[in-house]
Amino acid sequence: MGNPDHDTVESILTVPEADVVLEEQATKLRHRIDMRVLPMLFLIYVVAFLDRANISNALTLRLPQELGLTDQQPNIALAVFFVPYIIFEIPSNILLKRFSPRTWLSICIFGFGIVELGQGFVQNYSGLLATRFLLGLFEAGIFPGSFYLISFWYKREEAQKRFTGYFCSVIVASAFGGLLASAIAGLDGVGGLSNWRWIFILEGIFTILVAIAAFFYVSDFPADATWLSETEKHLVLSNSHAHSVASADKVTRKDLAVFFKDPMNYFGALMYFSAVVPVYAFAYFTPTIIKTLGFSVVQTQLHSVPPFAAAFGLCILIAYLSDRTSLRLPYLLFSGALLIAGLAILMTTHGNFSAQYGGIFLVCMGAYTAAPIVICWYLMNLQGHVERSIGSGWLISFGNTGGILAPFTFLSNSAPYYLSGYSVCVAVAALGIAATLGYALLVLRKRSKVLDDNAAKSAHTLAL
Numbered sequence: 001m002g003n004p005d006h007d008t009v010e011s012i013l014t015v016p017e018a019d020v021v022l023e024e025q026a027t028k029l030r031h032r033i034d035m036r037v038l039p040m041l042f043l044i045y046v047v048a049f050l051d052r053a054n055i056s057n058a059l060t061l062r063l064p065q066e067l068g069l070t071d072q073q074p075n076i077a078l079a080v081f082f083v084p085y086i087i088f089e090i091p092s093n094i095l096l097k098r099f100s101p102r103t104w105l106s107i108c109i110f111g112f113g114i115v116e117l118g119q120g121f122v123q124n125y126s127g128l129l130a131t132r133f134l135l136g137l138f139e140a141g142i143f144p145g146s147f148y149l150i151s152f153w154y155k156r157e158e159a160q161k162r163f164t165g166y167f168c169s170v171i172v173a174s175a176f177g178g179l180l181a182s183a184i185a186g187l188d189g190v191g192g193l194s195n196w197r198w199i200f201i202l203e204g205i206f207t208i209l210v211a212i213a214a215f216f217y218v219s220d221f222p223a224d225a226t227w228l229s230e231t232e233k234h235l236v237l238s239n240s241h242a243h244s245v246a247s248a249d250k251v252t253r254k255d256l257a258v259f260f261k262d263p264m265n266y267f268g269a270l271m272y273f274s275a276v277v278p279v280y281a282f283a284y285f286t287p288t289i290i291k292t293l294g295f296s297v298v299q300t301q302l303h304s305v306p307p308f309a310a311a312f313g314l315c316i317l318i319a320y321l322s323d324r325t326s327l328r329l330p331y332l333l334f335s336g337a338l339l340i341a342g343l344a345i346l347m348t349t350h351g352n353f354s355a356q357y358g359g360i361f362l363v364c365m366g367a368y369t370a371a372p373i374v375i376c377w378y379l380m381n382l383q384g385h386v387e388r389s390i391g392s393g394w395l396i397s398f399g400n401t402g403g404i405l406a407p408f409t410f411l412s413n414s415a416p417y418y419l420s421g422y423s424v425c426v427a428v429a430a431l432g433i434a435a436t437l438g439y440a441l442l443v444l445r446k447r448s449k450v451l452d453d454n455a456a457k458s459a460h461t462l463a464l
């Protein structure tokens with residue numbers, strides 16, 4: 001038997017050491033989760049966004065002439081994608097929960113890979129519309145489902161970096177699409193096929209391969225992850241506050257009714273809508289806008305890359321600062337200011353390449369930085385499987401109605417100045433700032449409600 005006082009002192013001295021060990025274990029677990037959850041989801045959405053947006057590169061080649069597209073038919077082909085995409089996002093999240101993420105996401109990816117491949121062989125406008133519609137149907141569950149899944153793996157103060165890291169797949173796809181199109185343009189005539197057809201065929205084949213890999217490498221929810229021990233599962237669920245809701249919870253009509261009575265959900269959707277319109281408008285039309293500055297097809301694709309690279313860098317910086325300060329509001333307002341400044345330059349400056357190109361940089365940086373902040377802020381203020389299942393589907397589906405508006409912002413008859421398109425984007429950006437302030441006020445209002453325990457608890461969990 002040792003000296004009791006000595007034993008007490010020794011035990012006290014080892015408490016900090018124990019904390020250090022626990023922190024090291026938590027850090028290692030977090031890194032394991034990062035490597036196991038995020039890379040596959042990132043790759044999936046790179047191919048998903050490439051498959052939906054590569055038509056913008058094909059439109060700068062001979063697709064319109066070979067399919068006989070006239071007037072607004074190219075814009076309609078862009079917009080029809082979003083009809084099933086919007087309608088099926090909430091149902092897809094419910095099916096993701098029922099079948100498991102790896103099973104459902106793999107089915108969706110394989111489906112849009114087959115459709116993308118088929119799009120390389122369409123012969124007319126009707127065939128193009130059909131493939132675009134089916135792409136929207138199969139892609140509906142990828143984006144909201146991935147955010148829904150990610151939200152259960154991280155604490156709130158860890159979430160923005162991960163949400164932004166995943167969203168950067170959109171930026172990588174937007175930039176890489178131009179480089180890829182430039183490379184594939186050289187395949188014109190190979191196999192008797194035009195280069196724009198090879199864009200769809202090669203990317204479709206790659207997507208099918210990704211679908212096969214996804215079945216083996218997409219992680220399920222923490223409670224069902226076979227690569228975690230029971231202790232690790234408990235830690236993850238506790239940190240993400242997912243333990244408060246059983247994994248078997250199903251969405252009921254009552255849940256939907258309660259959800260849609262909360263005005264915060266409408267302000268959140270308006271915020272995301274306001275980010276989506278410029279994101280899609282410039283994802284689709286940056287090559288078209290740059291082409292009006294006097295570049296060849298290949299130069300246009302290459303000059304489309306740097307604005308997205310700048311957006312990528314700013315996204316990462318803002319995500320780090322946002323998690324470090326545990327704030328979303330000031331960074332969202334900052335991105336809105338960048339967006340409006342860039343649009344103002346493009347509206348008022350003509351014949352000055354440096355200024356106009358700089359305006360495109362600011363627009364891309366503002367729009368692409370705002371979107372992941374909105375998603376993280378909104379979803380991490382929701383609780384449990386039910387709210388996040390409905391909320392992620394609702395946010396992305398309503399926001400993507402902006403994807404229907406975006407293709408009609410930059411019409412060929414308004415070239416080369418596109419004043420109407422820039423004006424629409426400015427109005428939408430202003431709406432976004434108003435919705436952001438409204439959402440923040442509702443957060444403060446809920447925080448101030450302390451009349452009963454439930455309200456106080458709910459208010460305490462909401463973040464600015």
